[in-house]
Amino acid sequence: MASLTVENYLKQIYLLSRSDAAVATGEIAPAMGVSPGTVTSMLKTLADAGLAVYTPYEGVRLTPAGLRLALRILRRHRLIELFLVRTLNLSWDEVHDEAEHMEHAMSDALIDRIDQFLGHPTVDPHGDPIPSADGAMPERTLKPLANCGVGESFRLRQVVDQSPEFLRRLSESGLALDSTVSLVEVAADGDVTVRLQESFATAALTRAEAGKLLVE
Numbered sequence: 001m002a003s004l005t006v007e008n009y010l011k012q013i014y015l016l017s018r019s020d021a022a023v024a025t026g027e028i029a030p031a032m033g034v035s036p037g038t039v040t041s042m043l044k045t046l047a048d049a050g051l052a053v054y055t056p057y058e059g060v061r062l063t064p065a066g067l068r069l070a071l072r073i074l075r076r077h078r079l080i081e082l083f084l085v086r087t088l089n090l091s092w093d094e095v096h097d098e099a100e101h102m103e104h105a106m107s108d109a110l111i112d113r114i115d116q117f118l119g120h121p122t123v124d125p126h127g128d129p130i131p132s133a134d135g136a137m138p139e140r141t142l143k144p145l146a147n148c149g150v151g152e153s154f155r156l157r158q159v160v161d162q163s164p165e166f167l168r169r170l171s172e173s174g175l176a177l178d179s180t181v182s183l184v185e186v187a188a189d190g191d192v193t194v195r196l197q198e199s200f201a202t203a204a205l206t207r208a209e210a211g212k213l214l215v216e
Contacts, residue, residue: 002051004104007073008032009042010051013062014070022059068135075131076103076111078124083114085125092125092177093167108133126167127158127177127214145183146190146210153182153197154215161212173203175213 002010012031016023025043029036043060046052051066062070080099084090090098106114112133115121122138123129129138142157156179159167175181180197187193190207205213 002069005042006046006049006051007069007104009046010062010066010070011073011077013052013060014067014074017062020061022055022061024059028060071131071135071137072108073103075133076106078128078130079111079114079118079121080106081124081126082118082121082130086118091167091171093164093171095125096162096164123158123177125177126162127156140216142214142216144211145192145194145205145213145215146207148183148215150183150186153180155180156213157216158214159212160214161209166209166212169209173205174199174201175203181215 009028009032012028013023016027016031025036025039028039028043032039040056043052043054046060046066047054050063051069052060052062054060077099080102081092081095084095084098085092115133121130129140131137140157145154145156148154156175156177159170159177170176174196175194181194181203182197183192184195184202185193190210191204192207192210193202193204195202
């Protein structure tokens with residue numbers, strides 16, 4: 001059985017991976033909150049266990065075994081987040097840390113029961129896709145709000161920045177997952193103003209913030 005630390009590293013490497021490119025040590029260290037030297041030692045451990053391929057000065061890639069385990073932990077995390085929102089009425093800015101603790105303690109059998117109880121959902125409270133029990137990841141075609149044009153209407157499907165502060169800011173602005181909004185103004189600096197279809201209220205976002213919202 002993989003340790004908690006191993007599971008966290010595999011999950012983080014997966015989240016940082018882009019296509020077939022290796023994930024650099026310099027990306028992993030700040031994400032894990034540890035030194036580059038600590039990351040290098042763990043990557044060697046993952047490689048020895050057959051969970052990753054580590055090439056010094058290039059980075060790390062997950063092996064098929066490492067990918068399966070990463071998706072398994074990600075599935076747990078996202079199902080737990082959704083379970084906490086739906087059953088305990090926790091807000092979307094409260095669930096991440098709780099899920100981080102719980103994801104390592106639950107059995108696959110319990111996670112499967114939670115999945116069944118929730119009706120086999122495909123996304124978590126932030127719109128992140130939930131891997132299926134066999135490791136399949138739902139696919140969608142989304143684009144950043146920052147890339148939309150004035151007059152376009154769209155539905156908010158995923159929030160990339162899930163820091164509690166940013167999520168609370170969205171909530172205070174009336175923006176929630178699956179909100180239907182239209183882009184009414186783009187300033188010279190790229191900041192945007194959107195109108196919520198449900199309430200007709202407007203919300204102002206910086207270009208950086210709009211880039212963290214994925215819509216369709």
